[in-house]
Amino acid sequence: MIGKAWRAARSVVPPGHLDAAGCNVPGDRVFDAVAGHLRLERERGGYAAEPDLTGPKSALATLIGASGSVGAIGEGFAAGPVGAGGEGCAVGAVGAGGASPGDVAFVESGTAAMAALLGGWRLPPGSRVGFARTEYGSTLMLLRRLAAGRSWTLVELPVDADSRLDLDGLDAALATGLDLVTLVHIASHRGVVQPAREAGALCRAAGVPLVLDACQSFGHTDVSGVGATAYVGTSRKWLAGPRGVGFLIVPGLATEMDAAAPALGGHAWAADGSPEPLPGAIRYEGSEGAIASRVGLGVAVREYQELGPADLHEHVAELGRTTRHLLHGAGGWQVAEPLDEPSAIVTLRPPAGDSVEAARARAAAAGLLVGAAPVARAPLDLREPVLRVSPAPGTEAETLHTLARVLSAPYGPTRPPAC
Numbered sequence: 001m002i003g004k005a006w007r008a009a010r011s012v013v014p015p016g017h018l019d020a021a022g023c024n025v026p027g028d029r030v031f032d033a034v035a036g037h038l039r040l041e042r043e044r045g046g047y048a049a050e051p052d053l054t055g056p057k058s059a060l061a062t063l064i065g066a067s068g069s070v071g072a073i074g075e076g077f078a079a080g081p082v083g084a085g086g087e088g089c090a091v092g093a094v095g096a097g098g099a100s101p102g103d104v105a106f107v108e109s110g111t112a113a114m115a116a117l118l119g120g121w122r123l124p125p126g127s128r129v130g131f132a133r134t135e136y137g138s139t140l141m142l143l144r145r146l147a148a149g150r151s152w153t154l155v156e157l158p159v160d161a162d163s164r165l166d167l168d169g170l171d172a173a174l175a176t177g178l179d180l181v182t183l184v185h186i187a188s189h190r191g192v193v194q195p196a197r198e199a200g201a202l203c204r205a206a207g208v209p210l211v212l213d214a215c216q217s218f219g220h221t222d223v224s225g226v227g228a229t230a231y232v233g234t235s236r237k238w239l240a241g242p243r244g245v246g247f248l249i250v251p252g253l254a255t256e257m258d259a260a261a262p263a264l265g266g267h268a269w270a271a272d273g274s275p276e277p278l279p280g281a282i283r284y285e286g287s288e289g290a291i292a293s294r295v296g297l298g299v300a301v302r303e304y305q306e307l308g309p310a311d312l313h314e315h316v317a318e319l320g321r322t323t324r325h326l327l328h329g330a331g332g333w334q335v336a337e338p339l340d341e342p343s344a345i346v347t348l349r350p351p352a353g354d355s356v357e358a359a360r361a362r363a364a365a366a367g368l369l370v371g372a373a374p375v376a377r378a379p380l381d382l383r384e385p386v387l388r389v390s391p392a393p394g395t396e397a398e399t400l401h402t403l404a405r406v407l408s409a410p411y412g413p414t415r416p417p418a419c
Contacts, residue, residue: 002315005307007394016368016399021216021345021390022189024240026300033299034242039294041059051291056298057101057306064231064249065098065224099251102280103107105266106294109246110215110234111138116284117211117230118142118182119250125151127179130166132157133380134187134194136213140379143182156380157181162338163381165194167202174206181210185217189373189382191337191345193221200226201243209252219304219314221343235293238316240392242293250281254255259284278407312393313342319391320344323400327389330407336386345387347373354411356385368399368408 004407007013007039009027017025026034040049123129129152131143146156155178165183172182177392181203185196196212203210209229217223219238223231224330229252235241250257259266262275265287270276277283304312321339323346328335332351337343350356356372363370371388 002307002312003394009303010394013394014369016363016366018389018391018395018399018403019369019371020240020392021237021388022371023236023243024238024392026242026296027303029303030181030241030300032297034292034296036130037295041292045289051295052303053106053291053294053298054101056137056294056301057104057106058325059298059301060233060247060249061099061101061342062102062305063223063233063301064219064226064228067375072163094145099249102282103249103251103253103269105248105250105281105284106289107246107248107284107286108289109234109245113232113234113246113248113284114211114213115142116259116261117232117250117257118146120258120284121180122256122258123150123152123179126153128155128177130155130157130170130173130181132159132163132183132194132300133259134159134163134184134190134192134378135380136184136215137186137377137379139182139184139213162192162288163187163190164192165199167195169196169382174202174208177352178206178208181208181319182213183210184213185223186220186343186345187378187381188216188345189378189386189388190347191341191343193217193341193343196226196228203228209254217247217311220294220310220316229254235297235300239297239300239304241297242290244290245293245297247297248281248284250284255283263287272369274336297386307393314395316391317342319393319395320346322397323389323391326400327407330404331409331411333387333407344391346389346391348389348407349384349386356387358411359387359407362409363403364408366402368403368406370403 010025011028013025107116115286133156134352143154155173157173158166160166183194183199185194200210204227210227210228212226213232215234216237218233232247235245235246236243258277266283266285267275267277320343324335324339327348328339333348336347336349360370360372372385373388375382375384
């Protein structure tokens with residue numbers, strides 16, 4: 001049912017697409033919304049066509065468990081400055097632990113969102129920041145630079161053999177003293193779902209802010225009930241929105257939180273001539289951005305909600321389980337995460353004599369698009385590159401069986417016959 005509806009919403013899907021974790025396939029209504037707004041900008045001028053983005057921000061706010069409902073997508077969603085951001089967007093009052101549209105900021109990517117958030121967080125010298133070895137490479141680079149420049153101490157939190165956060169270890173680290181914790185909900189290089197709700201409860205009890213990197217989990221698994229201070233997300237992955245849009249949701253905005261670089265649009269001039277952040281998450285936004293893509297993301301989130309998040313999450317989790325059981329051992333390839341992990345990011349280690357890039361090339365020759373995670377993606381957690389298979393909701397079983405055949409087939413140069 002979910003797979004059929006997902007496919008019906010797309011008149012074009014790349015053949016053999018198994019890289020939703022890299023860049024998913026937007027639906028026709030998303031495409032039309034982006035094209036419609038670009039057309040409007042051409043007809044009226046970019047600033048004259050500026051939409052009210054309260055609707056898309058309201059839709060994003062619901063992803064972390066805000067109460068209320070979002071209406072069906074209207075045909076005129078991207079037809080004008082009001083419709084582009086506001087039609088069909090009736091969101092009720094935000095419940096405890098949820099977010100409001102004012103808690104949402106648009107930037108150009110998840111990496112940019114994390115840089116804006118952490119780069120402007122005014123933690124004093126000597127602050128201790130907890131992270132796990134599954135931290136995304138770009139964020140790890142950022143943390144190390146910030147720690148060196150601001151005299152922070154980075155504290156690596158313990159994980160188990162599957163790189164899943166050890167909650168007792170987190171609790172002990174919080175008791176010892178942490179000032180901030182960052183956690184990747186589902187890493188791009190390993191399909192393990194971290195215990196985000198439990199980690200959030202521990203951090204709240206200790207009074208320590210939690211930043212949840214949900215770039216691979218929004219649209220993929222349930223992110224509600226975590227109670228994080230801030231969430232980082234992106235459009236192009238499991239939400240199947242356009243490229244070039246990232247976002248922050250900051251329901252726990254505090255006075256020490258500001259953008260790394262103040263800019264007009266998110267800041268105003270104070271009486272003393274210093275930049276002063278505007279109320280809410282808009283402080284993280286600049287005055288320029290891919291507006292049409294933001295409109296498209298709003299439509300993508302509504303499509304996700306129309307499919308039914310709980311059913312969709314179970315559907316993609318089952319796709320992941322099916323993929324792992326099918327591919328584990330094929331041609332000697334070994335699945336890296338537990339076979340029944342409830343995610344659709346599947347990573348595989350190569351057998352001796354084969355390589356990730358060689359397997360990707362063979363898959364491409366068979367009409368399949370699969371991903372890879374190099375060591376730089378998570379240098380503390382990866383010892384070698386892994387093949388990454390991430391089936392979108394509409395993936396057909398035959399596509400997965402084709403990949404299994406590719407991995408199982410003999411590879412390498414053909415040896416000449418013995419004399």
